[in-house]
Amino acid sequence: MGIKMETKNLSIYYKNYKALNSVSLPIKENAVTALIGPSGCGKTTFLRSLNRMIEVIEGARIEGNVLLDGKNIYDPEVDPVELRKKVGMVFQKPNPFPMSIFDNVAYGPRIHGVKKKPLLEEIVEKSLKAAALWDEVKDRLYESALGLSGGQQQRLVIARVLAVEPQVILMDEPASALDPISTAKLEDLIEQLKEKYTIVIVTHNMQQAARISDYTAFFLNGELVEYDETRIIFTTPKEKRTEDYITGRFG
Amino acid sequence: MGTKEVIITVESIKPKFFEKLIQNILKLTAGTTILVLFLIFFFLLKEGYGIFSYVSLRDFILGTQWLPETTPPKFGALPLIKGSLYVTVGATLIAVPIGISVAVFLAEAAPPMLREVLKAVIELLAGIPSVVYGFLGLTILAPFIKELFNLSSALCAFTASIVLALMSLPTIVSISEDVLTTVPKEYREASLALGATKWETTLKIVIPAARTGLIAAAMLGIGRAIGETMAVLMVAGNAVMLPHSFFDPVRTITANIAAEMGETVHGGLHYQALFGLGIVLFVITFIINFLTNILAADKLGMKRGRYL
Numbered sequence: 001m002g003i004k005m006e007t008k009n010l011s012i013y014y015k016n017y018k019a020l021n022s023v024s025l026p027i028k029e030n031a032v033t034a035l036i037g038p039s040g041c042g043k044t045t046f047l048r049s050l051n052r053m054i055e056v057i058e059g060a061r062i063e064g065n066v067l068l069d070g071k072n073i074y075d076p077e078v079d080p081v082e083l084r085k086k087v088g089m090v091f092q093k094p095n096p097f098p099m100s101i102f103d104n105v106a107y108g109p110r111i112h113g114v115k116k117k118p119l120l121e122e123i124v125e126k127s128l129k130a131a132a133l134w135d136e137v138k139d140r141l142y143e144s145a146l147g148l149s150g151g152q153q154q155r156l157v158i159a160r161v162l163a164v165e166p167q168v169i170l171m172d173e174p175a176s177a178l179d180p181i182s183t184a185k186l187e188d189l190i191e192q193l194k195e196k197y198t199i200v201i202v203t204h205n206m207q208q209a210a211r212i213s214d215y216t217a218f219f220l221n222g223e224l225v226e227y228d229e230t231r232i233i234f235t236t237p238k239e240k241r242t243e244d245y246i247t248g249r250f251g
Numbered sequence: 252m253g254t255k256e257v258i259i260t261v262e263s264i265k266p267k268f269f270e271k272l273i274q275n276i277l278k279l280t281a282g283t284t285i286l287v288l289f290l291i292f293f294f295l296l297k298e299g300y301g302i303f304s305y306v307s308l309r310d311f312i313l314g315t316q317w318l319p320e321t322t323p324p325k326f327g328a329l330p331l332i333k334g335s336l337y338v339t340v341g342a343t344l345i346a347v348p349i350g351i352s353v354a355v356f357l358a359e360a361a362p363p364m365l366r367e368v369l370k371a372v373i374e375l376l377a378g379i380p381s382v383v384y385g386f387l388g389l390t391i392l393a394p395f396i397k398e399l400f401n402l403s404s405a406l407c408a409f410t411a412s413i414v415l416a417l418m419s420l421p422t423i424v425s426i427s428e429d430v431l432t433t434v435p436k437e438y439r440e441a442s443l444a445l446g447a448t449k450w451e452t453t454l455k456i457v458i459p460a461a462r463t464g465l466i467a468a469a470m471l472g473i474g475r476a477i478g479e480t481m482a483v484l485m486v487a488g489n490a491v492m493l494p495h496s497f498f499d500p501v502r503t504i505t506a507n508i509a510a511e512m513g514e515t516v517h518g519g520l521h522y523q524a525l526f527g528l529g530i531v532l533f534v535i536t537f538i539i540n541f542l543t544n545i546l547a548a549d550k551l552g553m554k555r556g557r558y559l
Contacts, residue, residue: 084445098460
């Protein structure tokens with residue numbers, strides 16, 4: 001499998017606090033990479049650096065390189081707006097816009113210049129189907145997205161990301177606000193999505209990481225402790241700290 | 252059934268007396284506010300309804316001559332009503348776009364330091380007494396406008412609109428800014444992460460999400476403009492005649508009540524006519540509030556309010 005993204009000696013500071021210390025990590029194409037580790041270990045910071053959403057946070061500073069298809073995304077010539085079309089993001093809390101289901105999904109295509117209604121309708125249907133939400137909402141596309149359940153909202157947000165046709169999808173604890181049934185649906189969806197997309201997911205839930213990911217990276221105190229295939233991390237980790245964490249001895 | 256039992260248990264644990272006391276105090280204060288509002292309206296009606304046995308309601312509202320001192324006196328309030336509408340509409344057209352633009356700049360674009368300083372200054376402007384605004388309008392703005400448009404006198408609806416707009420700006424800016432900053436950052440982040448620019452995010456996500464609050468801010472500003480008396484009395488020209496353009500001198504309802512109240516006999520016809528004007532003003536304000544509610548109501552029935 002090819003390498004879609006890669007970080008090289010990536011360090012991130014919030015003002016003077018070093019949140020991430022020289023992380024070098026490959027992200028394999030068409031695979032799910034899980035980032036695990038206790039709260040405050042830098043997983044979310046790392047995730048946000050992959051589509052430059054880290055720059056939205058005041059006082060954040062980046063050192064090192066992040067490559068997408070071999071090109072550094074922090075190069076001054078790279079437009080973050082263009083980058084974020086290729087690297088989409090799903091947040092921890094479902095955050096649909098306060099508009100109709102249709103408008104939520106059509107938002108991305110619209111700002112990128114798609115105006116024709118039939119084309120928009122096609123994109124919306126395709127995206128909602130890909131996010132396994134179409135059957136549940138096809139009769140209420142023009143109703144408020146805020147009327148959906150939490151799990152539906154999260155799948156809507158994924159549909160919204162898919163509508164922009166990204167290559168990589170970043171997910172920041174997408175299931176942490178969901179009930180077990182919605183979580184199961186979301187995990188099934190992630191399984192399907194990896195055929196077409198490269199997925200990076202932050203999770204607090206070790207079983208979830210073991211279930212859905214192909215590769216796992218374990219972070220601790222801003223450092224990458226260990227990275228390997230998921231089955232190796234969860235069966236025969238090389239590092240003692242990894243073993244302690246996945247067996248629940250701390251965190 | 253299960254729920255019912257739970258409620259009873261919870262209730263019995265609570266210190267009931269204290270809960271009831273708080274509830275009753277709140278009921279009392281809320282009730283008083285509504286009662287006072289009704290009393291004001293009844294007082295207005297009681298003092299003013301007599302005028303409508305002298306002139307019909309239709310002639311009072313549509314009559315073009317307001318001559319309280321002639322015999323017989325004439326009470327046609329249209330020049331005053333039109334005066335108020337001209338000045339208020341003018342002030343709204345100036346203040347709302349500028350006020351919301353300033354608020355958007357403060358909330359979305361200004362660096363934090365500049366925002367804090369500007370906000371403090373703008374809120375300070377709200378504390379300046381209206382007579383000072385009137386004075387500045389009279390001595391600085393009016394001569395300038397006279398030059399600019401080559402008018403014989405600049406004391407007109409246009410000048411009054413500008414002064415009122417300046418007066419209502421602090422209210423509009425300060426409330427709009429508050430409303431914009433309470434739009435959840437999750438919306439902004441979602442939009443940016445989809446590849447929208449900051450400007451697209453502001454225009455298509457933040458402002459629509461804050462719409463209800465922005466309308467409320469505008470209405471509070473307009474409320475200040477329509478009720479303002481002293482400043483318009485000084486700069487609007489004060490002529491009781493039917494205006495035909497924004498550059499005609501006008502007298503507003505409020506200015507007229509303030510100017511003439513001192514000359515009336517308590518309970519006399521003129522006195523009743525002025526209270527009649529008060530009723531008209533009350534109804535206009537009521538209509539504006541009503542329209543605001545319709546405007547602010549969401550087409551899709553979304554509970555945007557929850558998020559603001």
